[in-house]
Amino acid sequence: MPKKRTFQYSKPTSGPHPSLASSSKLDSSKHSMSGSDATTTSVNELIRHLRQTQIAPAEAQRSQLQEDPNAHTVHPSLKAILDLPDTPAPRPRPGMRNSEGRRARGPAGPPPPKSWLKRRSEGAAHNARTSGPDHRVTDKHVGSLPGVYFPDERSLEHLVLKSLAKNWQWHTRYDQFHLASLPVRHKETLLTYISAYNNRGIDAAGIDLLFLDQSELDGATGSEGLTHLDIGTSVGRAITLKEIKEALTKRTMDGINSSGVEDVPESWDEDMPLIASLSMSRFPTLTHLSLSNPANVSWKGLLSLSQHLATLTHLALAFWPIPSVTPNSKTAYRESPAGNIDYGASNFYSTADDDFSEAAGVLKRLSKATYCLQWLDLTGCCEWLHVLREHDGPDWGGAWRGLETVKVGQGWIPTCLETPDSEWRQIYDVNIDPWIDPSLLFTAPKNEIMTWAGEENRISKTVNKANSIIRSARISQTSEKVGSGQKEKVTFDRGWEGWWIEDALDHISRTTLISLP
Template sequence: MPKKRFSSQYSKPRSTVHPSLSSSASASNHNDAPPSVNELISSSRKSSAPAPSSSSTTIITPTLPPQLRQLLSQPETPAPRARDYRRRFDANGRRLPAGPAPPRSWLAGSRWAPSSLKKKSDERLLPADVGHLPGLLGDGGGRRLDGLCMRAMAQNWEFMREYERNNLADLPTRLRILLLSNIAVHGPEDGIGFEGLKHILMFPTAEDGASPDTSVESLNEGFYRLDLSGSVGRSVSFKQLAELLQKPEQPAEDPEAEISWEESISKSLSPPIPHLTHLSLSHPPQSISWPKLLAFTKNIPTLTHLSLAYWPVPSLTPNAKTAVMTSNIGRDIQYGGTNYYSHSLDNDFREASLVLHRLARSLYSLEYLDLSGCADWVRALRWTSGDDGSGGSLDWSSQWPRLLTLRVHSGILLHEESEYAEVVRYISGVEEAFAMEDMLAYHAKKGARAGRQIKWVDVEKDDWSVYGSFWKGTEAADKKRRSALDGLDRTFPPWRAANIHSGDEASTRLPVINPAWDED
């Protein structure tokens, strides 16, 4: 049988200590021992807790049905207090998410951060001066007082946009045009912002809904130049820009309504900018869309001066360079019109030339076109489709007949520490400008032989003589760069196509290439 186990029981009572002795002992131990973590936490909570208020924050008011309240002659129930609901908007008019504002440390590396918190990128291209687009009256301000004031306003544009929004439209038209160019050069990295642009072009709406004394048409009657360099694609979209150039839609009229001859037209029939002739869309991000530009050009048929400096390669499907489609014939077909080797190896500028062809059809009255920094694809202006019947290339005999100036600077600034590859890129850009000049001269001669009235197109290119003092040393690297740059001073045959590559030496004389337009 299993043994029975019993727990030992002690009948002797526990020894107790006198209360006086125990209290003194505990007090001595309490004074000697440091406070525990829990005691510190509880004491801090007690010290930080708010004092209880004597009055209740929530007042409960008894209510009665409306019929009983009228019978008993009770007062009306007070309306509930309105919530403090204020929507926050950013500089572009977009509604910010609900809740408290995020910490500034979170926004330091975010693309949604305000421009005051963002770090300036060294790769960000900005216009060199306020006169990069023709049309400024005088010298564009310079060191005059109005120019210095506009520069100071552009450098503090976030403050001016917020606290002077009601006064910006009161500036004279000349100063508003100058202010836009200063913002493009000295302003924030994201540009002016659509809300800031509206503050410059339109009067603010009154709180009671009353319209201002001066209409938008009379305010912008002489506003002909719009400089949005660095803003389009960042803080101003083509859709927002079209709102300033489109006529407002009129509401449908009731045919049965009586017409009053004494009633004035309440809504304007003209766009906010009725006479725009100069527009700068230069220095956009690489994600800028050419199809959106083509759709936008229908709003500016009277444009005469346009700047597309530093735009990417013209393409209808820029994200489809490596995309292919599976066909029924058993081989993959390229989805887009341009792949990685179309320009470098195949010399195929078909898609880029097609986009420029559509642009020329929309902007028939163009007199000035700036394509600085576009040396990688400026060859598409003279690309011909050949005899395959595909078409799409520019027809210089009928398109852009009023063009007088074509600016094709390379967009590269050389310095003493420039590598040889960068010098080669600069030379290639200048050679492309030479080729463009020769092609336009050929079309001018061809039109003259046909009896058409042809205007000479002035091609503006880089002035390499400013680098005449560079690389005068005796080292091999200096001689190599100096020899390549001196090659631009030689006399070349027509169509000076660049044949210098980064790994090759600059030849003493480039090979003669007979252009296709000299065969007839």
């Protein structure tokens, strides 16, 4: 058997810490290492010398402590003996701080996902761009109000609000005591989601349930600070304009003293005090209202509702019918010795005859009631946009002198014009002779873009005429009002932007054989 070998190791001698040793000894050790004796030093002595002399300086130790604040520290009484630097303070944790400079305690648990912290504005997240000539809505947020909060489409918040809006009738029945406790900002967004993803919308009972206050339900947030109220798609389906008028006001009982106790007579002989109901505004800070995409509405009801809309700055009336107080009397008439006389102010042929006198009067009455308006949405109302250029129409120089933006788009854009790399140039290729193949003019893409371009041409003429009327109406005012900073023109938003669309409209007007009106 092979002989077992045993290894012997020399134990290093124990000595004082090099920092406690005198400088003379260190100098002598350095001197002994440099010179003729260095060649006779053994390996074990070299290793022992390196262990004793290779000590990190104070700067390196300080940087090490800064990189790792959780490293082991030395007692302060030993730092003075060992001549060690003070331990740096730990780095401040990220978070909000209060007025005293202290960090506010955040919620327990891990930080929220980044998708929850993202905020997307209404204009960037949902551009109202499409709803075809047959009123098919392909963008869910046509007629939505500017400034409303929209979560990211990939976030959990978006999925929850969308599911809540689709099953709104179920939640109002089984979660009715929890909906009122939502934050006001989420209530505004939820209303927009209901108008977008629920075919029926929200009814008056749902509005009353959603905006219960603290006096009616413990934990309810009420409507304090609410500025946006989107009840589009609900008008004419789940709620009427009369119910909206009642929902905008809440009734309180008079006859209650300052202590909150009702005045009850002490004797039966005394007269009972009269208790009257007082109407108060439920949404005192309301500035944005959307009544877009209605099913069956009456302008007479809107004029009655406008008495409570004096504080509105943004109003959406997308896809509303022609303004008329008696819409059911267009085909009715009464007999007289002079002949048949139309029963209503507008007849069946008023649109064909460009007779918008009644519509102009209705808009004028609406403008008198909404004198704080700055933004108006008339998307999809191309049938009666001529009212904007009537001299007896809206009060541009008076009540609507602060109106700055009016949306007059058709509500849809042909698919061949949605992107810059569209196929519109091939559709209207000048090399194709329509006399050889006349069917080329009436293909589906050409018919679609021709219909849209013709309507855009009419809108452009209306906008130019309306701006000239607006300018003359506002300049005719006194110099004090004109010099107060009001604009002489109104920005008419046609619902699209892009050089390729302008190029397409110009190309169509120059190459098409059918003259556009």
